[in-house]
Amino acid sequence: MIVGAFIAILAAVGLLRFSTPYARFHAAGKASPVGFLVASLGAGLELGVAGAAQLVLAGVAMILTLPVGVHLLFRAVHRTDGPVLRVDELAPAEVQSQRLHDTSATTQAPESNQ
Amino acid sequence: MITVATSLFITAALIATGRLLAGPSLADRIVALDVALLCLMGAIATHAAKTGSTTNLILLIVLAIIGFTATVSAARFLQYQPAVAETVTS
Numbered sequence: 001m002i003v004g005a006f007i008a009i010l011a012a013v014g015l016l017r018f019s020t021p022y023a024r025f026h027a028a029g030k031a032s033p034v035g036f037l038v039a040s041l042g043a044g045l046e047l048g049v050a051g052a053a054q055l056v057l058a059g060v061a062m063i064l065t066l067p068v069g070v071h072l073l074f075r076a077v078h079r080t081d082g083p084v085l086r087v088d089e090l091a092p093a094e095v096q097s098q099r100l101h102d103t104s105a106t107t108q109a110p111e112s113n114q
Numbered sequence: 115m116i117t118v119a120t121s122l123f124i125t126a127a128l129i130a131t132g133r134l135l136a137g138p139s140l141a142d143r144i145v146a147l148d149v150a151l152l153c154l155m156g157a158i159a160t161h162a163a164k165t166g167s168t169t170n171l172i173l174l175i176v177l178a179i180i181g182f183t184a185t186v187s188a189a190r191f192l193q194y195q196p197a198v199a200e201t202v203t204s
Contacts, residue, residue: 001160002115005122008153012129015149021141024133028145032152035126039119039156040174043163046116051168055159058174062155065182069148072189077141079193 004039008032021077029070033062116164120157127153144188151181 014027037059044052078090127150134146155174162170 001119001163002122004156005119005126005160008126008156009122009129012126012133012149012153015146016129016133016136021139024142025145028130028149032149036152036156036159039123040159042119043159046163047166047168047171051162051171054168054171054175058155058171058178061175061178061182062152065178066148066152066185069182069185069189070145072186073141073145073192076189076193077139 001039001042004035004037004042007035007038009035011035022074025070025074025077029066033066036062116160120160120164123153123157123160127157140192141189144185144192148181148185151177 008031011028011031014031015024018024018027040055040059044055047055079094130146130149130153134143134150137143137146155177158170158173158177162168
């Protein structure tokens with residue numbers, strides 16, 4: 001549990017100290033669930049089977065949901081912020097996806113009129 | 115020993131609150147709230163280990179799911195509202 005709390009401290013310090021949003025999300029989105037999982041492992045050893053089952057359920061729910069949320073945040077920042085990246089591999093794909101979206105919208109519009 | 119772990123979690127939550135107050139953009143505040151929520155979950159787990167009661171552990175499951183919902187809705191809001199994000203930061 002001490003180790004998990006220490007990992008959580010590292011995540012929070014990384015969140016406070018890093019300079020760009022991407023580096024901050026990197027520190028927060030990976031280190032803090034690891035900290036919680038290590039702490040819940042210690043708490044599950046302390047609590048026995050009934051407590052460990054609920055802790056496992058909470059850990060599974062967190063592992064399934066948290067990367068999705070952080071990924072959506074990354075995408076939102078990439079779409080709203082200016083060019084802060086030195087190498088941006090996502091921008092051409094986003095332009096192409098937007099173009100596909102526009103063409104499908106224009107082709108669907110006459111069908112709805114009929 | 116367990117008290118030390120709980121206080122370390124609370125310290126991490128306070129550091130994340132510092133980023134929440136200072137954060138230059140709206141997304142930084144969202145992710146700082148996320149980290150503070152995770153530290154709260156760890157503090158609840160260690161407190162349950164200290165008292166030996168499994169009553170509060172169902173809170174962890176609820177907090178994980180609610181935190182995911184909050185993060186996703188805020189990210190979708192931020193994605194289509196760049197003007198709002200800029201006015202919040204300035």
